[in-house]
Structure formats: C-alpha cells, structure tokens
Amino acid sequence: MQITLDNPAGAPQPLSPYYSQVARVEQADGGALLFVSGQIAEGATLAEQSRGVFETLTALLAAHGASLADVINIRTCLTDISELEQYGAVRREFLTGTPPTSMTFEVSRLFRPEARIEIEVVAAVPAGR
Template identity: 85%
Template sequence: MKVTLDNPAGAPQPASPYYSQVARVEHADGSALLFVSGQIAEGATLAEQTRGIFEGLDALLRAHGATLADVVNIRSYLTDIAGLQEYGAVRREFLTGTPPTSMTFEASRLFRPEAQIEIEVVAAVPAPE
C-alpha cells in the first residue's frame, strides 16, 4: 500500500498550509481510495456554495483519475440543518447514480465564518485495465 498526500495543480488549493486536499491510498492491484478534505466555497446562498463545492470536488477527483460517480462516502456539515432540502437538491444534480453512504451534520460554525456548508468525500478508483 502506498499513500500520497497531494494538492493538485488546477484544483482548489487548501485554505491553509497545514493540510493536504487529497490523500491517495493505492493498493497493489492499482486501485485506490481518495480521501478528500472538507471543502467550502464562496457564494451568497447555500445552493451557490454547494455548487461551488461540488465543482471543486470534481476537479480534485479528476486530478486523480476519478469522478463524482466514484464517490462512496460523503460527509456534509451545514450550519443550519433547515437548509437540508436546498442542499439535497443541488447534491442530486452532481451525484446522479446510486447514492453513496452519507452522514449530514449541523455544525454551529465552520472554518470560515461565511461558510454555510462544508463537504468531504471518499472515492474509490478502480484498477487500470
């Protein structure tokens, strides 16, 4: 097993120098698990922030040969759980296949005061054929 920590060029960069955006855990057969750090995005509304986050997640995953279709687990943190339906509607625009395992939490505040939502994912990358 090989572990690589990465901040891929062309994808969202970390908000601080104290963490990496992606941990890639490669297995002997060439398959891998990608652990993507929690993401936030700019926007005035929960829907705008959610779209920005999923666009950023897509870029981070693509940098490692994966897509949002490879997501097997998602953890979402909302500052107001009343926004769950709004978040869910945007999430369904991006995660269109079989839904991944999921946990959604209400958090009193996030890393940035303006953030209404933070999302982290785990994706499974198949072995090359």
C-alpha cells in the first residue's frame, strides 16, 4: 500500500504546519482513496463559511484528479446545530448527485474562534485519475 501525504500547490495552504491536507492511499485496482483534512473558511455567516469550505475542498480534490462527485463520506462539525438548514442549503449546491454517507454534529468550538463550521471528506478516485 502506498500512502502520499500532500499539501497541493495551487490549493489553499494549511493554516498550521502540523498536518497535511490530503492523504492519498493507492488501491490495488489503480484507483485511490483521498482523505481530506477538516477545512474551515472565512466569512461573516455560516453560509459564507460553508461556501468557502466547499471551494477549498473542490481545489484539494482537483489537485488529485477528483471532484466533489467522488466524495463517499463527509463529516461536518457545526458550532450551532440550529444553523443546520443554512449549511444544508449550501451543501446541496455543491453535492448535487447521490448524497455520500454523512455525519454532522455540534461541537462547543473549533480551533479558530471565528470558525463556525469544519468539514472533512473521503473521496474514491477511479483508476486512471
């Protein structure tokens, strides 16, 4: 099994030097699994932060030949679960196909005080990409 840890050029860089944004695990069939670290974004509203996160996820996946259509699992942390509908509306803009497996939960805070949402994903990249 080959594992590559990456902070792709051309994508937003990590906010800390203590983690990699993408772990690519090569599969025997020539495909790969991408494990993308939790992402946050700037913005005044949860919707703005959510859009920023999905834009960052899009860039990180694209750097490895994938897209949001390849996402098989998504985990979302919200600091206020009452804003779930606002997040859900943005999520539906970006995840338009069959929904991936999912877990969404409320946390008391995230590592940046201004962050209201953090999202991490796992994507399955077909062979040849």
